[in-house]
Amino acid sequence: MxxxxxxxxxxxxxxxxxxxxxxxxxxxxxxxxxxxxxxxxxxxxxxxxxxxxxxxxxxxxxxxxxxxxxxxxxxxxxxxxxxxxxxxxxxxxxxxxxxxxxxxxxxxxxxxxxxxxxxxxxxxxxxxxxxxxxxxxxxxxxxxxxxxxRLDEALLDVASSCPDEATAVAVLADACQQRVTTAARLHDVLSSRGRLSRRQLLLPILDDVAAGTMSVFERRYLHGVERSHGLPTARRQVKVVTRRGVTYRDVEYSDFAVVVELDGRFVHAGPGREWADLERDVDAVARGESTLRLGWAHILEPCRASVLVGRLLRSRGWEGEPGSCGRDCRAGGGGRRAA
Known part of the structure; x- marks a missing residue:
């Protein structure tokens, strides 16, 4: 023995x-x-x-x-x-x-x-x-x-079996936010797979993650506020170096010097986080930029939120107006609806 x-x-x-x-x-x-x-x-x-x-x-x-x-x-x-x-x-x-x-x-x-x-x-x-x-x-x-x-295979398996779209977004976006994979890699693996349930759901999610939406919250803003109401296309997860280190902006309309920060309450919580957010906003003002901070309460009323974002954009030079997303839309300023 x-x-x-x-x-x-x-x-x-x-x-x-x-x-x-x-x-x-x-x-x-x-x-x-x-x-x-x-x-x-x-x-x-x-x-x-x-x-x-x-x-x-x-x-x-x-x-x-x-x-x-x-x-x-x-x-x-x-x-x-x-x-x-x-x-x-x-x-x-x-x-x-x-x-x-x-x-x-x-x-x-x-x-x-x-x-x-x-x-x-x-x-x-x-x-x-x-x-x-x-x-x-x-x-x-x-x-x-x-x-x-392999990581990408497992991620796609789990995302395809999620009970709803929000959970699938969270799985894929969280992995990309951790930098353990990329949306492009996941897209390639998905394209090479044979049959996979909910493929048609996962493809647009990966497209949105590639565009920088790193959470369910950010995806709700992208679709419900920005695209549905014809707002300009923003840059996402923009890296900014400040005196306190490197940070990332959620949404930046760089042509109009407007920043939209999306504050999910589980991410931006506590006095330390609130002070950091305030300092970021002051830094933006000092650079001549305007910051609009939106929470879940605002994203759950996307039409109303689009009016506020559009008003700020127009004050900084945007010549359009938020368009209507449907019959009951509260925006409907006559602007062109996003395709």
Missing amino acids: DLASAHDVLRSQDGVISRTQAFDCGLDDSDLERLLRRRELARIHPGVYVDHTGRPTWTQRAWAGVLFHWPAALGGSSALRAHGVRSAAGEGTGVSLLDREMSPGRPALEPVEVVVDASRRVAPPEGVLVTRRTDFERRVQLHLSPPRL
């Missing part, structure tokens, strides 16, 4: 090892049973073990799901979590047999999502969800720890 080799595998896999790997290290079934009796190992799934008897961590559960189905990789929100994407789901409502046995009455855990080759037929244990994928080897990164679906 070569415990040293087995310990090396355990260290490299966050304390998880499969029966096959243990055999490769020189152990046999008698050795494994002895380690289980000594409580040096505990069974997570049939043929998969962890090096303690406590509650497994998420990474250990992820490794266990991958090793049980090997060759396999994390998929969906599990892959995003392994990649470090902020919007990836955390512990939720799925439950594994081990969780119930070890901690009855405790909250259930988010299922681990795993992908395998499309040619395989598998029976996953409780707590693991399996998806079969064509072109498996090209779409996964088996060398990562733990193995996982």
Whole structure:
């Protein structure tokens, strides 16, 4: 029995090892049973073990799901979590047999999502969800720890399964805002994919993200206020260097020296944030620019907001007027409606 080799595998896999790997290290079934009796190992799934008897961590559960189905990789929100994407789901409502046995009455855990080759037929244990994928080897990164679906593939899978458009925007925009991918890369991967549900929803979302809308809030402004009422096309996420460092403007109508800052209350909260916003606005005035700060209350009345933005733009030289977005529009200044 070569415990040293087995310990090396355990260290490299966050304390998880499969029966096959243990055999490769020189152990046999008698050795494994002895380690289980000594409580040096505990069974997570049939043929998969962890090096303690406590509650497994998420990474250990992820490794266990991958090793049980090997060759396999994390998929969906599990892959995003392994990649470090902020919007990836955390512990939720799925439950594994081990969780119930070890901690009855405790909250259930988010299922681990795993992908395998499309040619395989598998029976996953409780707590693991399996998806079969064509072109498996090209779409996964088996060398990562733990193995996982490529980031862009996982993002598109999760976005396509979101319950609504707003959630899909949040998933894709958040990843681009983290600089872990780009809208162009996602667009290329989406174009190369075969069938994918909600493709026609994802394509315009990616176009908007490429244009700089980095949140659901900003996309609501782009469509509901700017485009629907024929306002000039703004620049988005404009990098500005100030004496306090680098910042990014949400919306900038550079031809008219007008800046629109979109203040989602979960982003711009607290006295520190309010002082920073005030300092940014004063800096803009000092440069001869005008800043209009809009919150959710304003974006939820897009017609009214378009009138205010249009009034400020006209004061700075814009010769147009906000157009009507429909029969009940409150803007309707006679301007041309955006195509």
